[in-house]
Amino acid sequence: MTQSFPQDHKNQDLVSIARDAGKPYESVNLPIWRASSVLFTNVADMRAEVAATAAGERRAANYATAGTPTTFALADAVAELEAGPHPARTALLPSGLSAIATVLQAFLSPGDHLLMGDSVYGPARLFAQGMLARFGIETTFYDPAIGAGIGDLLRPNTRMIYLESPGSYTFEIPDVPAICSLARERGILTAIDNAWASPVLARPFDWGVDISVLPLTKYWSGHADVLMGAAVVREALWPQLHQAVRQQGLCVGSDDAWLILRGMRTLKVRMQAHESNGLVLARWLEKRPEVARVLHPALPSHPQHARWKRDFSGASGLFSFELHAASADQLSALCDHRRHFRLGFSWGGFESLIMPANLTGLRTAGPWQGGPLVRIHAGLDDPEALISDLEDGFAAMAAAKS
Numbered sequence: 001m002t003q004s005f006p007q008d009h010k011n012q013d014l015v016s017i018a019r020d021a022g023k024p025y026e027s028v029n030l031p032i033w034r035a036s037s038v039l040f041t042n043v044a045d046m047r048a049e050v051a052a053t054a055a056g057e058r059r060a061a062n063y064a065t066a067g068t069p070t071t072f073a074l075a076d077a078v079a080e081l082e083a084g085p086h087p088a089r090t091a092l093l094p095s096g097l098s099a100i101a102t103v104l105q106a107f108l109s110p111g112d113h114l115l116m117g118d119s120v121y122g123p124a125r126l127f128a129q130g131m132l133a134r135f136g137i138e139t140t141f142y143d144p145a146i147g148a149g150i151g152d153l154l155r156p157n158t159r160m161i162y163l164e165s166p167g168s169y170t171f172e173i174p175d176v177p178a179i180c181s182l183a184r185e186r187g188i189l190t191a192i193d194n195a196w197a198s199p200v201l202a203r204p205f206d207w208g209v210d211i212s213v214l215p216l217t218k219y220w221s222g223h224a225d226v227l228m229g230a231a232v233v234r235e236a237l238w239p240q241l242h243q244a245v246r247q248q249g250l251c252v253g254s255d256d257a258w259l260i261l262r263g264m265r266t267l268k269v270r271m272q273a274h275e276s277n278g279l280v281l282a283r284w285l286e287k288r289p290e291v292a293r294v295l296h297p298a299l300p301s302h303p304q305h306a307r308w309k310r311d312f313s314g315a316s317g318l319f320s321f322e323l324h325a326a327s328a329d330q331l332s333a334l335c336d337h338r339r340h341f342r343l344g345f346s347w348g349g350f351e352s353l354i355m356p357a358n359l360t361g362l363r364t365a366g367p368w369q370g371g372p373l374v375r376i377h378a379g380l381d382d383p384e385a386l387i388s389d390l391e392d393g394f395a396a397m398a399a400a401k402s
């Protein structure tokens with residue numbers, strides 16, 4: 001016997017049912033608005049929203065690629081925390097690297113000259129040497145501990161100075177306020193990667209920068225489970241950034257934005273724990289005979305410690321240490337013998353990480369002269385447990401082939 005399905009059953013309206021939220025419902029957190037189409041009440045409303053979206057007005061969206069209430073909430077929070085009280089706007093991008101690439105594309109044109117710190121995030125350097133070079137933009141890499149001396153590197157076509165403080169892996173601190181005041185006099189844009197400190201510890205717009213990029217993947221998320229970036233610009237620069245983002249169809253999902261909002265609530269308390277755990281490890285490492293130097297800006301031994309004290313209100317959990325000497329096998333043994341640390345790229349989550357730093361191809365202004373480097377991210381683990389890991393690692397290193 002064949003079964004027949006009722007064709008005209010009144011409850012088969014799959015399209016219209018279950019779309020009414022009912023009475024207003026308030027919860028502690030915003031809901032996640034998942035959307036592609038955005039609906040309008042009438043044609044006049046539709047036309048007004050299209051014009052507002054094209055103009056980049058705050059929270060305007062004729063289509064969800066321009067944003068949803070969830071992504072708008074995050075973008076506004078990032079602008080306020082990173083730049084406030086300076087008027088600023090934020091674009092959310094799929095990753096931190098995408099935020100860097102978008103900023104460089106938005107503000108540089110063929111024939112322009114870019115100055116970039118020698119210890120910027122490696123993939124930012126590769127973007128400048130690859131895509132930007134292909135499009136006729138020349139990059140000069142400068143000493144990442146530079147100050148007003150950067151004036152000597154300026155050319156008539158220098159359009160942007162790109163900074164990172166402290167630098168990746170080697171943690172140099174440039175004199176950002178001095179560089180920004182010089183750039184402003186000459187009409188040159190300044191952009192900074194504020195990954196290490198987050199706005200809890202550094203206020204780049206107070207230093208005078210025009211643009212900052214944040215890998216929200218790192219401390220903002222805090223849980224190693226979501227990828228996102230943000231580009232924050234002074235209000236006057238927004239139209240140009242907005243067009244670059246919009247013309248490339250760059251956007252983020254509301255689920256991911258919601259996860260960053262959730263992580264952000266505990267950013268401040270997590271940063272305090274990362275700082276104190278990191279300093280326990282850094283001070284312990286400084287006393288080890290195997291260690292030539294600890295590269296941590298909060299240690300008085302750091303060459304730009306005075307700048308760190310002036311510019312930052314604290315330290316995060318990321319730093320490196322240099323070994324006197326170690327074979328490849330010894331370096332691997334040090335990083336492989338661990339119970340609490342994990343081995344991996346990225347950082348800024350609750351977990352502690354250790355890895356050998358490989359600077360091959362990543363320094364051109366001044367090649368790395370020191371010994372083997374190890375990078376640590378002090379997570380929220382008990383620092384005594386992390387120290388016992390490092391003790392085991394050093395023992396394994398001594399036993400390995402030199």
Ligand SMILES: *Cc1c(COP(=O)(O)O)cnc(C)c1O
Pocket residue numbers: 095096097098121164168193195196215216217218227228229346
């Ligand atoms: C990780 C990192 C980025 C890139 O962020 P992703 O979201 O992983 O693309 C940018 N800058 C610095 C300094 C970083 O450490």
